[in-house]
Amino acid sequence: MQKPTLPKGTRDFGPVQMAKRNFILDTIKETFRLFGYEQLETPAMENLSTLTGKYGDEGDQLLFKILNSGDFLKKVTPQDIQEGASATLSKVAEKGLRYDLTVPFARYVVMNRHELTFPFKRFQIQPVWRADRPQKGRYREFYQCDADVIGTDSLLCEAEIILMIRRVFEKLGIQDYSIKLNNRKVLTGIAGVIGEAGKEGPLCVAIDKLDKIGREKVEEELLERGFGPAAIQKLAPLFESNAESISEVLNFLEDFLQASEIGLQGIKELQEMLQLLNSLGANQEHLVLDFLLARGLSYYTGAIFEVKAHGVQIGSVSGGGRYDDLTGVFGMPNMSGVGFSFGVDRIYDVMEELGLFPDQTLTGSQVLLAHFDGKAFGYALGVLSKFRAQGIRAEVYPDLTKMKKQLDYASKKGIPFVAICGDDEIKNETIAFKNLETGEQESMKVEDAINRLI
């Protein structure tokens, strides 16, 4: 007998966890639908050729590859093995597990471009897999909840994303959080202004760590990445700016990016988005304009979002941005899109830590039918059907056993009521309806009990 274990970085979700997860997922789904997004699902596995080369070298390393069925060594020659893993890989594996939802989405759009009506709004909630080394808040299998619009440049999408984020968090009861905003063009402008045009990539990677490692370390890292001391000197106003409100930050940026056309364009986009938000009748609550926000994904070209919950040590719980050419790699250029994603696992952790799950997230039975003997069991079955016919979640204890055990069962499962059946009840056509929380018990007709539960 071997004892079973889970693969590294994967988890089971028991009934209690599922009830809580569904509370989050249902809220997100409902919100996506409210804003006109339609659901898409794609296969867990994709052709490896679809996946490779989309996530950088690091990403390719983290792809789970699926060994070909049957004699997977059929095509491998001794020479392949001599040449090493990468030469052999393409001959033993032609499929891989999906790494994110964005690439499968792009693949789908390209394959179905003639059937789709653009702008196409889709949401997708499915697990993805990464052969990463697990650590806090990071798993090898986890869920992404993506919503994207493809085929429009309108900044309305960005404004609506903010509304969706706020709606979801409000419904979930998360109050203390901020939605950080930035625009990739602002970052490009910054790189230009400091005389390091085109290097916003490395600039972002380094700046992104500001919160974590501090200004000095960031400056060190910039030096290592080939930024000149003069350029780093020019960044100083950014680190030292004490602009807080959105309008203050915009003013500051307009000044700093005076010489950068693209930077000013980024500011214009931000302003327009805020204007649209205003027209939608929404305020700027929770919004923070953070011109140092730089999300890792390299394909963002416009707006960038990131959501952080306050009061907990958990990374971002949602994020996204605009990309100008998502489908280009699959031969369909110039499709602008904007998308974002909720991190369900992290939202779960935040809510757990802050105690935000409502008590009644459990969806178990409302009433248990208990019985004293075989005859009562038969009677209970009839009563059970009456409860269910009225839509009341009910179950009967399936074995003939002591009352103690049946009540114990209900207690442990959190079933609030027990309908006890015995000779007296059969004779009077009643049940003994017991409230397990208060201990009160009353003899009544099934119909009366049903009325209490509805």
Added chain:
RNA sequence: GUGAUUGUAGCUCAGCUGGUUAGAGCGCUGGUUUGUGGCACCAGAGGUCGCCGGUUCGAACCCGGUCUUUCACCCCA
């Protein structure tokens, strides 16, 4: 991929510088209670000390490997 870290009963953890039959709390099963759970009391079951190898008269304890857990880095949700 790099560097640490963890593993003892179903769960949370004790277990001294290596020394006889490895302990506690909670949980579990049964009983006190043959028409009633939670509380109390009583009794009981449950462990190849992650796995493999080594050192030793003797290993849960020391050493090596491996798997696993957690954490940091890289990167990322």
